[in-house]
Amino acid sequence: MVKGRVQSIAYSGLCLALALILSYVESLIPFNFGMPGVKLGLANLCVVILLYIAGWKEALTVDILRVILSGFIFGNMSMIIYSLAGAALSFSVMLAVHKSGHFSPMGVSLSGGVSHNIGQLIVAVFVLGTTRIVYYIPVLILSGAVTGAVLGFVAGLILPLINASHGE
Amino acid sequence: MKHMFDNDILDHRVTKRRRYLNDLILLAACLLIAGLIFIIVRISGEDGSTVSVLYDSDIIYSHPMDREGFLIIEYDNGPEVRYSSDFDEKSYGGANADSDINVIRIADGCADMIYANCPDLICVHTRPVSRTGASIICLPHKITVTVSDDRNDPAGPDNETDAVTW
Numbered sequence: 001m002v003k004g005r006v007q008s009i010a011y012s013g014l015c016l017a018l019a020l021i022l023s024y025v026e027s028l029i030p031f032n033f034g035m036p037g038v039k040l041g042l043a044n045l046c047v048v049i050l051l052y053i054a055g056w057k058e059a060l061t062v063d064i065l066r067v068i069l070s071g072f073i074f075g076n077m078s079m080i081i082y083s084l085a086g087a088a089l090s091f092s093v094m095l096a097v098h099k100s101g102h103f104s105p106m107g108v109s110l111s112g113g114v115s116h117n118i119g120q121l122i123v124a125v126f127v128l129g130t131t132r133i134v135y136y137i138p139v140l141i142l143s144g145a146v147t148g149a150v151l152g153f154v155a156g157l158i159l160p161l162i163n164a165s166h167g168e
Numbered sequence: 169m170k171h172m173f174d175n176d177i178l179d180h181r182v183t184k185r186r187r188y189l190n191d192l193i194l195l196a197a198c199l200l201i202a203g204l205i206f207i208i209v210r211i212s213g214e215d216g217s218t219v220s221v222l223y224d225s226d227i228i229y230s231h232p233m234d235r236e237g238f239l240i241i242e243y244d245n246g247p248e249v250r251y252s253s254d255f256d257e258k259s260y261g262g263a264n265a266d267s268d269i270n271v272i273r274i275a276d277g278c279a280d281m282i283y284a285n286c287p288d289l290i291c292v293h294t295r296p297v298s299r300t301g302a303s304i305i306c307l308p309h310k311i312t313v314t315v316s317d318d319r320n321d322p323a324g325p326d327n328e329t330d331a332v333t334w
Contacts, residue, residue: 101182102182102186102187102190103190103194104184104188104190104191106188106191107187107191107194110191110194110195110198111194134209135209135301137202137209138202138203138205138206138209141199141201141202142202144198145199145202149195
């Protein structure tokens, strides 16, 4: 279905661009807890939306690309590695939660946010050693869950609008 | 013809309401787990014996926790820490002081940042630290005040922020 592919590519590009903008906005908000990886995770909104409207392949592509690209633009190599680890876990979890059918976009995004932080934490534990990091687990879970839930709620509001704009 | 934008998981056996409920359960579970871990960490902390001052991840000063007094950090081509048994706030001109300044009070087994002229004063608002591993950070002045005991090295690999990611 050519029409489907074109639209899927268009939406993917749109979501990727939006994800990068959101990454930039995120970088303006001081949200540093002294532990690599604590961030608001705003860009994940685009991945969730794309997961619903286009499918997991497109969403995964955008997820990986935005990590790498925002890493080139705003950060450095080690940051990309941490974020990729977080994104790997986050995407797997989000896909599983989505496919299970028992959760709405809010739950999908929520689980993605938490698992992204946990994934980065796990890498940090291996790289840095455990002593201090343990302090930050509650904060990571909390921030990942809350921002994920809020973003997911927003996604839940946006998705019906997208469907309606293609109303057939 | 399968419409691309259909939610292919539109399974009507699991209603929308049930999904939202599951979401809330998930959120509650996350908050609960976070809370539990927080409590466990709080309870299992132990009081430290040494206060270390770090400038940009290098230890520049160490001080025993049981020796009460004040650590005054001034900056003159780099940070200088000196110990003083008392501290008079009025003798410093606040934001108009010649150099940056941070003052830490050591008392009752705690270290507390009581005075600073950095723009955000987050360090002053941070609660006093007493447990091993806890720290007060003044980001604008690149100062970290951390608590350790003889076993833990405060400037070990844990203390350095290798990267900021997002």
